[in-house]
Amino acid sequence: MERSSSTERFQPLTSGTSGQGIEVAPDLYCFTVQIVNVIFYGLPGEGNKWVLIDAGMPKSAERIKEEAEKRFGQGNPPQAIILTHAHFDHIGALIDLLEVWDVPVYAQELELPYLTGQKNYPEPDTSVEGGMVAKLSFLFPHESIDIGTKVHPLSIDHTVPFMPDWKWIHTPGHTEGHISLFRNEDHAMIVGDAFVTVKQDSLYKVFTQEKEIGGPPRYLTPDWGMAEESVQILAALHPHIAITGHGVPVDGQWLHENLDRLASDFQSIAVPDHGKFVDGSE
Ligand SMILES: [Zn+2]
Secondary structure (H helix, E strand, O other): OOHHHHHHOOOOOOOOOOOOEEEEEOOEEEEEEOOEEEEEEOOOOOOOOOEEEOOOOOOOHHHHHHHHHHHHOOOOOOOOEEOOOOOHHHHOOHHHHHHHOOOOEEEOHHHHHHOEOOOOOOOOOOOOOOOHHHHHHHHOOOOOOEOHHHEEEOOOOOEOOOOOOEEEEEOOOOOOOOEEEEEOOOOEEEEEOOOEOOOOOOHHHHHHOOOOOEOOOHHHOOOHHHHHHHHHHHHHOOOOEEEEOOOOOEEHHHHHHHHHHHHHOHHHHOOOOOOOOOOOOO
């Protein structure tokens, strides 16, 4: 990935990067839908096989499908949809997409209850420090969806269906069954919300997508101890490229320095001083 392309393409104050894509490797395309990224894995070309990672915001199925058609041709659904976790902004278009694409969905086993209507996430912590997004987070749906038998657990051998060179890594904290994906060959990493590259709790920064490393979104992370361990596991793998669920893809020295800093200084960078997921305060 060219460093310049990632900054030049993301012009501030155009309501973020919605509807723009960036190719971080020949077979890895990060497409931004409003405030969240979905990833297309596979070499572009008519009829080529591909996999979708995460399923974006509610009502974004058309956008995702159009972009997929541009990249892989019409009538060419993905082989599977892999989910990093099942928060509403990562599965928003899932039900609509499954209506047109009859494909399997994979998630970590602990995430399945949130995809089969058995369990809801905790309500977001609107009291957590950190500005407008936290304050607005009461609007975010936390109820689970039910896609029934369409969803399958990822294999315990850590292989990823239809992504032969990749492994999934359990990175809980933000959710119980949160995963990241890692390819050893080029140290590319897809991290969901294990860490982000935009300050999620600043509405201004969400809109401008100003690049800044942070832990998982504060208003919706119930286990900070596990979230810290997860970041340390990811940092120890020395990724060269990282695609986060929120913010721009990052690489090289910037990623190396900032991820190390986040791993060693997680408490002060990522964890809120107080809030219902930290000390039970409201
Ligand atoms: Zn999330």
